[in-house]
Amino acid sequence: MSGIEWLIAALVLIGAVFVLLGSVALVKLPDFYTRLHGPTKATTLGLGSLVLASMVFFNFVQNELSLQQLLIALFLFITAPVTAYMLIKAGMHQKVTAIEVTKNQHLMQASGKKPAP
Amino acid sequence: MMHHLPILPILVPLLTAALLLLPPFQAKLSRQRWFSGAGLLLLLVVSVLGLVESSTGVSSFYLLGNWPQPFGIVLVHDRLAAMFVLLAAVLAFAAWLFSLGGEDGQGAFYHPLLHFLLMGINGAFLTGDLFNLFVFFEVLLISSYGLLMHGGGKARARAGLHYVLMNLAGSAVFLLALALLYAVLGTLNIADMALRINQLEPSQALLVKAAAGMLLLVFGLKAAVLPLHFWLPSAYSSAAPAVAAMFAVMTKIGVYCLLRVFGTLFTEPGHPLQDFGQQLLWLAGLATLLLAAIGVVAAQSLKKLVAYLVLVSVGSLISVLAIGTVPAIAAVLYYCLHSTLIAAALFLLADVIAQQRGTVADRLVSGRPLQQPVLLGTLFIVAALAVVGMPPLSGFVGKIWLLQAATEVSERAALWSVLLLSSLLVLIALTRAGSTLFWRLNRQQAGSESASLPQLYAVLSLLLCSPLLVIFGDAVMQFCLATAQQLQTPLAVMTAGGNQ
Amino acid sequence: MTLFWILLMPLFGCLMALAARQWSRSYQALVVALFPALALALLVPLIPDVLAGEVIRYGFAWLPLLGLNFSLQLDGLSLLFTLLILGIGLLVILYARYYLSTRDSMPRFYAFLLLFMLAMLGIVLSGNLLQMWFFWELTSISSFLLISYWSHQPDARKGARMALTVTAAGGLALLAGILLIGQILGSYELSEILPQTAKLQQHAAYPVVLLLVLLGAFTKSAQFPFHFWLPNAMAAPTPVSAYLHSATMVKAGIFLLARLYPLLSGTDLWFLTVTLTGLSTLLVGAYFALFQHDIKGLLAYSTISHLGLITLLLGLDTDLAAVAAIFHIINHAIFKASLFMTAGIIDHETGSRDMRKINGLWGFMPVTATLAMVASASMAGVPLLNGFLSKEMFFTQTIHQGVLGSLSWLIPVLATVAAIFAVAYSARFIHDVFFNGQPIGLTKTPHEPPRYMRVPMEILVALCVLVGVFPELMIGSLLQQAAVAVLAAPPPAYSLAIWHGLNVPLLMSVVALIGGILLYINRKALFMFQAGFNETKAIYRFEAFIQRLVRRCRNSIEQIENGSFQRYILLLLLALLALAGAPLLELQQLRGQRAALPFDGLVIVGAILLIVAAVATVMVVRQRLLALVMISVVGLMVSLAFVRFSAPDLALTQLSVEVVTVVLLMLALYFLPHKSVKQSSSGHLVRDFTLASAIGVVVGSLAYAMMTNDSASISSYFLQNAKSGGGGTNVVNVILVDFRGFDTLGEITVLGIAALGILKLLTGIPRFMASADGEGRLWSKDRHPLLLAVISQALLPLALIVSVYIFFRGHNLPGGGFVAGLITAVAMILQYVAKGVDWVKPRLKVEYSTLIAIGILLATVTGLASWLFDRPFLTSWFDYFDVPLIGQIELASAIAFDLGVYFTVVGASLLILANLGKITTRYRPVHKEPS
Amino acid sequence: MMELLMSIVIGVLTACGVLMMLRARTFAVMLGLTMLSYAVNLFIFVSGGLTAGKGAVLGRSDIYSDPLPQALVLTAIVIGFAMTAFLVILAIRARADLGNDHVDGNSGKSQEDSA
């Protein structure tokens, strides 16, 4: 295995591990609001690393110009915050409970109202 | 242009329908009407030309995309296809005429949907490719769903749901059968399939048998054979009249497919799959016939009664089709023409009668006098005679021919007794219905609205076909016989004989 | 040819009757009568030839494939009937002119009457059995129309229906019999089948043939036990009764027996069946005739009795019996027609037919009374009248037969008994109507009818006397030739004389006469006895029978078709199981020849995900949103499976369809209840589960057998020709837009139609607004979340450029118009979701339905373009061009076709979703925030 | 043994689809049909046999999978989508017209009701 290939292997493994960790977090974390942070990790680091691996692989191992993968990353970066926003909105709307230690829980009810400063 | 004739019955309605969707036509109903009528007229011309061409006895194959058989899709234009295409065109013309009475304005897209339906029907009649048949099935089904719901209302919603669901299940089964056939035979061309079926190992033949069983189910569902008929009575009786009239040909598509597909696939003498399904069809046909006749007697409204009459014709057709001899198939073809036209006429007539009976509509209870009792009564009697199979209209020819198809003792015993008994039940039901509708009057005054001319002409034009089928009976019967004989030459042989 | 014209005359008359509706009543009658008269005039020149023994034939092939030829023949038997039909027909036309009131529609009556005449002539002139059946059924129909002429009377309607039902049932049996004869003997032509007696009678099916034909004949001729329809047919106008129910139609059955006499008779079965039927009919008719209070009822039962007599004669095993039968046909027609006319006159003049009210008419209408008395004397068999002669022959033949073996003596005895009753009811008719005191409670004072109304009667009664006195002169040769026709051989010698010396038959006549008068005088006791039976009228019994039939049918239909979709689909699935599963059971080994692929851990993971998600979907199906989420997982996994097994096109399509479907289902969910209550019993669940598993096993096994099966396929052709013939390297896409482009055209049409159908469904749907979700939570007030709105707008151009990319690469790489269209549609849907219909709608410049039309038209016109090059529809074209600076580019017709696909998909998807979104009301109820 | 796994998947999908089609509510039936069409699509797809190659794009592989079933599945997916869409709207219409979401259009409990 050449150095490039080792690089690719490392990036792939890092990416896969982060993706897995995101999923583990989803199972492990105690409430909806904390779980929501899990997939963000998978998106950002895991997929970023995999996209990089893929690009390196095609450009340097396969020797074909391939930058498409960037688009996937771009797409996810644009959409992930919206997804999270909509999910948490839905969660607060459905009054999904947060774990007790959560601070400022009253703010969840603030939706739609001008909050008291 | 003449060598494009086979595809015109598909393209003419397709183009008509698509153009009808454009804003200039969508803006005004009257424009839609005339353009739709012009399209139908063109289709009629094309169909007649096709019939004339096919009557030379030469089947033409139209290779779509100019790809050779069996790789591309092929259209088969022979007597059988030409005959059914013309039948559909005639029905559509009547449906169009009738709808000018105002029915086409009761919902959007009536005219485009009618043409799309025709496209699907004609495609199903013309294609020689099994998957393409599926596609056209879907075209005609989806159009029929739309048309069935034309005008709206509770009954239609209820019936439509069952109709759509049953057919969706049927489509799924069709696809399973198709895939299985492709897996074993490696082709989709029906004629090519027939050739390959003859070279199968026993285990593969069994898979083909399973696929054939599923196809039988699909075509049986289309034809509304017991126990797959349940969708029909409520769907047909609740549909708008012009739509129901058009639907009269839909069950015949099942019959057509049995003739075309099974008649091509399972004909090799001595092959384990020879005459596959005939025994089942025979029993199912007889059972359908009997049940349908009971349904006719039980019907509480004229439209329901007519819907069951459609089932009666299905039962007759299927059971005789199962006999499978050339005269039997010829009789089936003739009866197809007759029963379709008359059922359509009856659906239209039922609506005209219902309109004049006010609130009781077509329910078989005493009602107010009709505005045009003599005219409608005469039409009713004519239609009833035709449908019961009494002289002098086409029904008797069809019935006698069907009966004559049974030549074995056991066939005779079963077919004759069931067919004749059902005739009697139908007669009882129709005299009862007619007597109630026209004679059992309450004290109300007749309504003031007489039937609109287009509606009457539509009924008349369909009913007129019945005496024509008798007067030109010999020519029609000879055509049917020649068609049945042509079907005996398997498509596969013809295909091998002359490509294009 | 003359025969043809004779047959056609009544048809012309029928049409003339309808055409002449504006004329005066007399002219109408005259012009209608003209045609039967013409027919008679045409017939007269033929009579000498027929009487000389010639059979005149005319025919041409009509429907040769059925064996149904248009075939006419005039022999003695048909001549006799033709004369009766035309002669009495003419008289009835004249009579009806006066009988019908001004309220009755005369054209209709005459039209029906002549239609009937046509049918009747058709029967008797037929030289082909099927043709005879044709006219046979026509008589049933026309008689139905005539009986129900006064359709406002319930009795007329019911009577007509009953008559039709019974005779049509018989007609169906007859048809079966005729078809069987045709199949056995190879023809329906009388001239060809009548000589084949032996062949038919030795055939195993002969008893069936005989029974079927007899059923036809007996029902038509009102033989016991099918006689009941005839008395109820008396609701018809009396001219109809005079014509149909005495002279003609009821004789059609007799005619049939006579016509087929050479073919069917001569066997024990024939003798027994026909004789016994005739005998019982004779007795039943005669007995019940006596108790009728309605004049027409009496005549109807008398007719039944006389028909029985004729049938009995045809059943006896002597040749002369047949002659006697023919003779009585003539005589009965003459006297019974005149008697019905009498009944009509009485009805017309008194307004009643009840013999208990009508008394002493002798004083009011002596001429009519005299005529009636002569006719009824003939009916009773009084000497010097025609009825006597044939009755004498009848008695003679009852003595000479041996049909019942050692019990044969019963026949003459019972015949005498019947004759006694005949005399008694004849006596009653004369005494009760014309004498017996004064009328009771009549609405009008009776007097003689109009002059010409009586003429038909006068002619008929004159014939009674003339035939009675000069039988040989009047009808000798006609009878002779008719007998030849019936027996298919010259009959044995017989003499038509008034006096045959003192013999047993004469004794029987005398006994009958005296006995009958004695019986009538002592009728009181018998009337009392008969009154003890509580009989209901046949029509009520018939009606009740029909009601029962209808009820029973209705019950069975309701039980079978209970309106439950679950039952229907269950039956379909059972059928599937049987049809697809049965061959599997025969299969020795499921596994085929093809080498298997090894599997790896990843595939197992995929399978687990798929299966678990599928099962979970079923389990949570009542929590609908959750089920929707679960099924999305299934969809995702199916897409991944497509990727794994090298079908990238499928993956793309499945993914894009998936999201649109989910959006659609979610829209649906808003309008459907969000949850459903549990309703299934565990029994149903077990049943459904078993069935579903069985089908799963069958389909799975088929899939396995299929995958491992190794067969040659046409696919290699596509791989070889995709690039060279279709100009693309993505073979799947080339198949879609080229090899099987016609399928694709159909497919986008389906999509377009679906969209139209959906728009149709959505128009006029009640506007809907649910104020809270399934848990009762109020909806959020944030209609268009800010972040979503902003980002969605930014995504639109991105999505569009992706769809352009997917579109153009489709031909060579995975992609194509369909996926591109869906991506565009999804991007637009996102705008709808983010900003709502109110925002999007005004920004769109094109109607979705127009877009669909453009798409379909584009694809079709692309296909049509190949016609310009004289190639079949959809023949593709492509070429490579060198463009300066840019390089080589490919242009292909497939691109235009695919563009059509794209437009249709975009139009259809958006038409569906945008319109569905529109059906909610814009403003929601204001709700208070829970504090 | 990939074939076996695939058959099991198809069988399970079919069974689940059928089971849901036998429910009494339109939504369940719609899901059932959707599930069934997944099964059917896979069934068609594998009718050309399973290939672990790289698809049917010329020049991208040495073993090509059978392209024809793929084309058929594509058509089937589109048609299935059209049909599902119509069914969904029909179910909505039926609910609006008939007042309930029972497949028979009756809210009550006929003899064969089950959810």
Add this chain to the structure above:
Amino acid sequence: MMASWTEKLIPTPARSVMLFVVWLLLNNSLAPVHLVAATILALAIPLITASFRDKHTPFTHWRLALLYLLKVLGDIVLANVQVIRIVLGPNRLLRPGFVMVPLELRGALPLSILACTVSLTPGTVSAEILPYQNDPNEDVGERFLLIHVLDLADEAALMREIKQRYEQPLQEMFGC
């Protein structure tokens, strides 16, 4: 004249540039045919979609934007590792909480970018932009950003960081 002509043809230069690049990325190619196609699409698509775009505060500070982007990317990578530790550590050590950040920033686009940034950087998720408004471009009263924080140690510090690191640069970029 000239300006309005370009404005009409290229209403959104940023968008056009992005599309041009995206097309080339999609095709993995700089071939002339793709350059031509990219140009055409980069011009055509914005025109087609012009009506589907709300008018936003114009943004011209390209250099600032690039810097902002790099800063965010860096934040993502650095903070991620730390957050992973929190996520995988025992649940009882979690200190989640909500924070309501009052904003000076106005305008739909800047607000959205801020919310996205907050969500993308690990440990925080934008939950709501308050108050709801029918027209987000209209500046009325105060605006707040509700955030869910995975590890809320110091509320004030977090608020300060968000305002300084992200809100201020955005304010500069959009000139508000």
Add this chain to the structure above:
Amino acid sequence: MLTQIVFVAMLLIGLGLLLNLWSLLRGPSMPDRLLALDTMYINSIALLLCYGIYGASNLHFEAALLIAMLGFVSTVAVCKFMLRGDIIE
């Protein structure tokens, strides 16, 4: 060697998918499940990226891109449904 490593990576991601399925089944709330589904989309993209390297083919790139786009739309649509019921209003 690289392929083996990539395959191991794919197995890890597959494990992630199974965990997502577990989250999806467990819930407990609807937003929880939806979050699990969304994560599944992302993990599928990851899987496809690896599969591209594994098979040395970028034929699956579009599938990944589509999952990114369409997964987003469907998640957002379900959220909108939970918030407003009517997703296209």
